[in-house]
Amino acid sequence: MALISGTIPSLINGVSQQPATLRLDTQGEVQENGLSHIARGLEKRPCTEHVKTIAGVTSNNSNDVFIHTIRRSEDEAYALIVKGTDVGSTEPSVKLIDLTGYATGTAGNEVYVKKEDQGTTNVTASDVLSSSVNTDVRNYLGNFVSTNPFEPSKLSATTIADFTFLLNKSVVAQQSTADADDRDYEALIYFKIGDFGADYKVEIKEYNVDSNGEMNPDSIRSTKTAAFKTPDNKTKSRSGSGTTGNTESINNQAAVIVSNIAWNLYDGMTSVKTHPVELKQAATAGGSGSQGVPVGEAYVHQVSVSEGSGNSLSVIPYTGTTGVIDNGTFTGTKLNNLGGTYTTTYNEGESIMHISNSQYPFTVEVTDGKGDAYMRAVNGSDEVAQFGYLPGSGLPSPQADGFVAKISGDKSTGQDDYYVKWEGNVWKETIRPVYPGGSTTHAHEIVKKNARINFNAATMPVNLYKAFGTVDGTANSIYFILSTVDWSPRTVGDLNTNPFPSFANYELGGDSSTAPVDSDDATYTINDIFFHRNRLGFVSDENVILSQAGDYFNFWHSTVLSVLDTAVIDVAVSNNQVAILKSAIPFQENLVLFSDLQQFKLTSDSFLTPTSVVVDVATNFETSTDTKPVPAGKTIFFPFQRGAYSGIREYFIDVASETNDANEVTAHVPEYIEGTVKKMAVSSNEEVLLILSDTDRRELIVYKYYYNDKEKLQSAWSKWKFDAEIIDVEFIGSVAFILFRRGDGTNDPVYLEKLTYP
Numbered sequence: 001m002a003l004i005s006g007t008i009p010s011l012i013n014g015v016s017q018q019p020a021t022l023r024l025d026t027q028g029e030v031q032e033n034g035l036s037h038i039a040r041g042l043e044k045r046p047c048t049e050h051v052k053t054i055a056g057v058t059s060n061n062s063n064d065v066f067i068h069t070i071r072r073s074e075d076e077a078y079a080l081i082v083k084g085t086d087v088g089s090t091e092p093s094v095k096l097i098d099l100t101g102y103a104t105g106t107a108g109n110e111v112y113v114k115k116e117d118q119g120t121t122n123v124t125a126s127d128v129l130s131s132s133v134n135t136d137v138r139n140y141l142g143n144f145v146s147t148n149p150f151e152p153s154k155l156s157a158t159t160i161a162d163f164t165f166l167l168n169k170s171v172v173a174q175q176s177t178a179d180a181d182d183r184d185y186e187a188l189i190y191f192k193i194g195d196f197g198a199d200y201k202v203e204i205k206e207y208n209v210d211s212n213g214e215m216n217p218d219s220i221r222s223t224k225t226a227a228f229k230t231p232d233n234k235t236k237s238r239s240g241s242g243t244t245g246n247t248e249s250i251n252n253q254a255a256v257i258v259s260n261i262a263w264n265l266y267d268g269m270t271s272v273k274t275h276p277v278e279l280k281q282a283a284t285a286g287g288s289g290s291q292g293v294p295v296g297e298a299y300v301h302q303v304s305v306s307e308g309s310g311n312s313l314s315v316i317p318y319t320g321t322t323g324v325i326d327n328g329t330f331t332g333t334k335l336n337n338l339g340g341t342y343t344t345t346y347n348e349g350e351s352i353m354h355i356s357n358s359q360y361p362f363t364v365e366v367t368d369g370k371g372d373a374y375m376r377a378v379n380g381s382d383e384v385a386q387f388g389y390l391p392g393s394g395l396p397s398p399q400a401d402g403f404v405a406k407i408s409g410d411k412s413t414g415q416d417d418y419y420v421k422w423e424g425n426v427w428k429e430t431i432r433p434v435y436p437g438g439s440t441t442h443a444h445e446i447v448k449k450n451a452r453i454n455f456n457a458a459t460m461p462v463n464l465y466k467a468f469g470t471v472d473g474t475a476n477s478i479y480f481i482l483s484t485v486d487w488s489p490r491t492v493g494d495l496n497t498n499p500f501p502s503f504a505n506y507e508l509g510g511d512s513s514t515a516p517v518d519s520d521d522a523t524y525t526i527n528d529i530f531f532h533r534n535r536l537g538f539v540s541d542e543n544v545i546l547s548q549a550g551d552y553f554n555f556w557h558s559t560v561l562s563v564l565d566t567a568v569i570d571v572a573v574s575n576n577q578v579a580i581l582k583s584a585i586p587f588q589e590n591l592v593l594f595s596d597l598q599q600f601k602l603t604s605d606s607f608l609t610p611t612s613v614v615v616d617v618a619t620n621f622e623t624s625t626d627t628k629p630v631p632a633g634k635t636i637f638f639p640f641q642r643g644a645y646s647g648i649r650e651y652f653i654d655v656a657s658e659t660n661d662a663n664e665v666t667a668h669v670p671e672y673i674e675g676t677v678k679k680m681a682v683s684s685n686e687e688v689l690l691i692l693s694d695t696d697r698r699e700l701i702v703y704k705y706y707y708n709d710k711e712k713l714q715s716a717w718s719k720w721k722f723d724a725e726i727i728d729v730e731f732i733g734s735v736a737f738i739l740f741r742r743g744d745g746t747n748d749p750v751y752l753e754k755l756t757y758p
Contacts, residue, residue, distance in 0.1 A: 010041030014704065014716030016668045027668075031718035035758070038706045038714050045702075045720050048738060048753040052108040057083045057093050058747040059727060062697040063678070064150055065750060067728040067739050068157035069099075070164055076102040077732050078111060079752060080157065080164065080464065081739070082141060084150025092141040096464075096480055097752055099732065103478040108752075112471060112479040113464070122470045123479045136458035136484045140168055152728055153626055153678060160531050160552065164464040165485075167529040173504045173540070174456040174522045178489070179448045181402075183433035184343075184356040187364040188378040188400055190391045191351045194256035196233035199369035202226045202265060202335065202377075204342075204355070206362040213437025213447035215361040215381070222340070226332040228264045230256050255327045258351045266346045266353060268334035345399040352397045359436050381435055383408045387420070387427075396422050404433050416497040418560045429559055432494040449508045450495055455555075457484035459522075461529055488554035497560040501570050503540035528628070532586040533608045535569070539581040544593060544602060544615065545570045565609040573600045573615050582625040585636055588653055592636060594623050599651065601660065618660040621649055624677060630689070632682040634707075637689055638662070639677040646673040646693065648703065665703065669717045673701050683731045686757045690729055690736060697725040724751070 008025050014036050016027040035045045059065055064084040071077045077100050083093035094113055101107040112123050115137070141155075148170050156167040189202060208219035254260060263269065335344045341359045346352075355364065364377040378384055378391070383406050390405060400422050409417045421430035437447035463485045471477035490498055499505055506523040526538045536552035538545045548554045549566040557567050573579050579595040586592075591602035593615070601618040622640045623629075629638035629651070636651040647670065649662040666672060675695035682689045691701040699719050706714035724740040727750065731737075734757040741748040 012036045012038060012041055012716060013714060014718045015672065016717075017671060018668050032721055034718055036704045036714070036716035036718060037758075038704075046755055046758055048722075048755045051099070051737070051752040051754050052097050052110070054081055054095055054097075054739075054750040054752060055110070057081065057095060057750045059083075059741040059750050060746060060748070062725040062727050062741060063152065063694070065727045065739055066152040066155045067730050067737065068155075068159075068164070068166075069730040069732045069737060070159050071732050072162070075100055078103070079730070079737055080166075081750075081752070082155060082166070083750075084142075084152070092138060094141070094482055099737070099754075113482050114479060115481070115483060122473060123477075124472055137462050137482055140171060140458060140462055140484075141166070151678075153628070156528055156628065158529050158531055160536065162466045163552075165461045165529050165536070166464060166482075167461040167526055169525055169527055171459050172522045172525055174459040175452045175500060175504050175506075176454040176456045177448075177452070178454050179451040180431045180433050180453055183380070183402070183404055183435060184358050185361045185435055186354065186356040186380040186403060187362070188380075188391065188396070188403060188405075189262075189353040189355070189364060189366060190376045190378065190395070191258040191262045191353075191374070192376060193374040194230070194258045194261050195368075195370060195374060196230055196256055198230050198256075198374060199367070200228045200230070200261055200265065200375060201367045201369075202375075203365045203367075204338065204362055205365075206340070206357065206360050209361065209438035209443055211443060211446070212450075213435070213443035221360060224333045224338055226265050226268075226335050227330070228261060229329045229331075230261065231328050259349045261328075262346060262351060262353055263348055264328060264330055266335045266344065268330050268337075345397075347397050347399065350397045352391060352395060352400055354397065354399045354403070357436075359439050361435065378403075378405050380404050380406070382406065383417070390420070390427060396425075404430060406432070415562075416493070416560045418493060418497065429492045429561065431490055431492055431498075446508075452495075452500075453491075454489040455487050455500075455504050457487060460485060460487060461526065485553060488551070488556065490556045492556075492558065493560040498557050501538075501545045501555045501568065502543040502572075503538055503545060527581060528583045530584045530586060530591075532584075532591050533589075535608070537584060537591075539584045539593060542572045542575075542579055542581060543570060544573070544581065544584060544591070546608075549608075563610050565607060565611075567610050569608070569610050569613055571602075571613055571615055573617075575600075575617055582623070583628045585629055585631050587631055587636060588634075590653070592618065592629075592651065594625075594629055594638060596625060597622055599623070599660070599662070601653075618653075619651070619662050621651075621662045627677050627679055630680045630682045631684075632687070632689065633684040637665075637680060637682060639673075639680070639691075641676065642670065644674065645671050646675065646677045648673070648677075648689075648691070665705070665715060666717070668715075672717055679728060681729045681731045681736060683734055683736070683757060685734045688757065690731075692726055692729060697727075698722050700726065700729065 011026055011028055013024050013026040015029065015031050016023040033045045035043050037043060066082040068080045069077065070080060079097040079099055081095040096111040096113050098104045098109045098111050099107060103111045114123055154169045156169060158165055204224045206221040207215050207217060208221055210216050338344060341357050343356045345354045361381050363379050363382055366375040366377045368374040376389055380403060384390065385408055387407050403422045405420055407418050407420060409415045419430050419432050420427040431453060432451060434448050434451045437444040462482060464480055464482045467479055467481050468476055469479060471479050492498060503524045503526050507521050524540045526540050528539045530537045534549050535546040545555065546569040548568050555568050579598055581593050581595050583594040584591055593600040593602060598617055599619045599621060600615050602613060602615045604612040624639040624641045624646060627639060629636050634652060637648055638651060639646050639648055647664055647666040650665050651662040653660050673691060673693055675693045677691055678694050679692040680689060687705050689703040699721050702718045702720055704714060704716040705712060724742040727739040727741055729736055729738045736755045738753050738755060740751045740753060743749060
């Protein structure tokens with residue numbers, strides 16, 4: 001065979017495992033510690049520079065430390081390092097390294113991280129050891145056992161401005177035992193109109209509760225009634241004993257004043273208090289006109305008149321029966337003496353009466369015999385037909401402050417039931433309160449469980465944020481606080497109209513009298529955390545959940561009366577098979593979701609709203625979920641498993657053709673990445689992808705690519721070898737920060753080094 005001669009301009013396309021006849025002239029079989037540069041050709045890779053020996057952090061293997069880089073600006077960047085715990089230990093180490101010197105003045109110095117409630121005025125090194133992590137955070141980051149050992153891939157982090165959220169993917173999200181405010185079963189009686197000859201009747205039915213503490217409408221405990229019949233509209237008269245024409249007449253208008261009707265039902269009286277009545281005398285012989293006599297505070301039915309001298313009248317008690325004014329008739333049980341566990345509150349002179357029961361639910365029904373428009377009952381623990389039935393602004397009495405009413409929804413408009421609470425002088429939308437649930441402790445505990453309003457912060461992502469204060473005696477210095485998040489509670493609705501988001505929505509135990517009340521069947525973990533279109537987001541099971549727009553700690557609806565554009569979004573992927581979401585990548589105004597077998601795309605109109613959001617299958621490619629996909633400019637790299645080797649695909653969205661695809665970039669090196677990919681880091685500035693596998697932790701697999709418009713001109717694979725085991729790697733711009741361990745394999749020191757891409 002004759003020799004073949006030719007010119008190779010430069011070996012810039014790395015390694016190919018194709019037969020020699022199929023390789024490009026610019027490819028070879030092996031390339032180690034080389035850098036395939038599109039302009040300068042093949043050259044040596046850059047060296048690493050020592051940044052910091054991580055004090056207090058040692059490593060027993062190459063899979064027990066996590067790194068996340070925080071870049072706030074060109075001049076300010078940090079490396080967050082979390083040392084995983086050994087089995088049986090709950091003492092994670094959290095370190096923050098100043099990469100630029102912005103916070104400490106010297107690049108590589110440690111920035112102090114303390115817990116929020118530490119209370120020291122001068123932060124020192126003693127504040128930032130293991131004691132700097134509060135108990136809930138320590139347990140959250142160190143929640144690993146022999147069956148669930150720590151791995152960096154089990155942590156995830158995302159940074160939003162000054163806030164970095166740190167997620168432990170192996171912790172099951174739980175509901176908090178905090179619940180709504182306790183409130184007795186209660187009702188308001190609103191006296192609207194007084195009228196003559198009306199039969200004002202109040203009927204109160206008390207019910208038993210079921211094992212869940214809810215009202216049993218078929219089991220009535222007692223029925224009590226109170227009735228007051230107002231007089232008819234007739235004038236009562238009595239003839240005088242003197243001169244002809246000397247008669248006295250009184251029309252009892254006070255008996256139909258609503259506050260007097262309320263008082264009579266409350267106290268069982270048939271007299272009218274503190275209401276002046278004007279008496280008129282007809283003209284007498286020798287006199288002219290009429291003369292008025294004020295009665296003042298006297299009871300109307302005790303008032304009579306007699307003739308005095310000089311055509312004047314005087315007020316004296318009447319002891320007879322002739323001419324006594326009819327003030328109405330009371331029958332039944334006085335509302336201020338219902339007995340049992342009832343309490344009735346009424347302030348004389350008002351038109352609102354409040355009735356409560358400290359144990360059992362009850363309903364109040366009112367009638368008046370004249371169309372039932374004169375009184376209205378508002379049953380707090382039952383339902384009110386519409387908001388207009390409630391007493392208007394300024395009417396409720398002080399004893400009604402905090403009263404909660406449930407307003408029935410409207411099926412024709414799709415409006416849910418909702419709750420309103422009287423605060424000051426206005427009704428405001430609120431949550432369902434916790435009612436007593438009967439006389440048993442078990443039933444009351446079930447009621448409390450069904451009124452939970454928040455998440456258990458100890459099972460939710462924790463938060464690292466920047467603070468200013470005195471550090472080592474220097475004022476106005478930077479330090480960071482690591483703490484649990486004060487997640488916003490539910491403030492309106494109930495578990496039906498405003499349920500827990502899907503990651504914390506699970507069946508509660510203790511529904512029978514024999515089941516432990518505190519038995520919860522918490523189900524879901526949060527698999528990834530991200531930020532998308534001004535919302536903090538989680539993926540859990542088959543759902544993607546996004547916070548309220550601009551309110552990152554709020555995963556509840558702020559009203560159940562309508563669906564706001566800013567409201568929380570909780571949507572499941574649309575698919576005919578189970579698809580557990582593992583990762584979410586914000587990408588080109590969309591959100592790309594990755595499961596084991598498929599990729600989904602969350603899209604919307606111009607604004608991301610609960611009514612416009614759509615999740616559809618984008619592509620069907622198998623994905624290795626041991627590491628999170630990484631976005632790089634117009635593409636997303638994600639790994640997949642090919643037997644004993646791994647491959648890499650490059651996902652992209654073609655906006656013009658509205659197509660999604662994922663080309664394999666390891667097609668010409670199918671057996672180059674041995675084992676499972678544990679970490680990927682990408683620099684879109686330099687168009688380079690670094691891959692760390694679980695087979696040889698002393699090497700990085702490097703993929704160098706270059707696009708010219710839509711044409712890929714470079715696709716070069718190679719390996720970089722190091723003298724120490726690599727724990728983790730991250731990029732900030734063109735600089736790769738690498739964690740190394742050097743030693744004999746037991747409690748080895750950990751080093752932070754940087755590799756600057758030329």
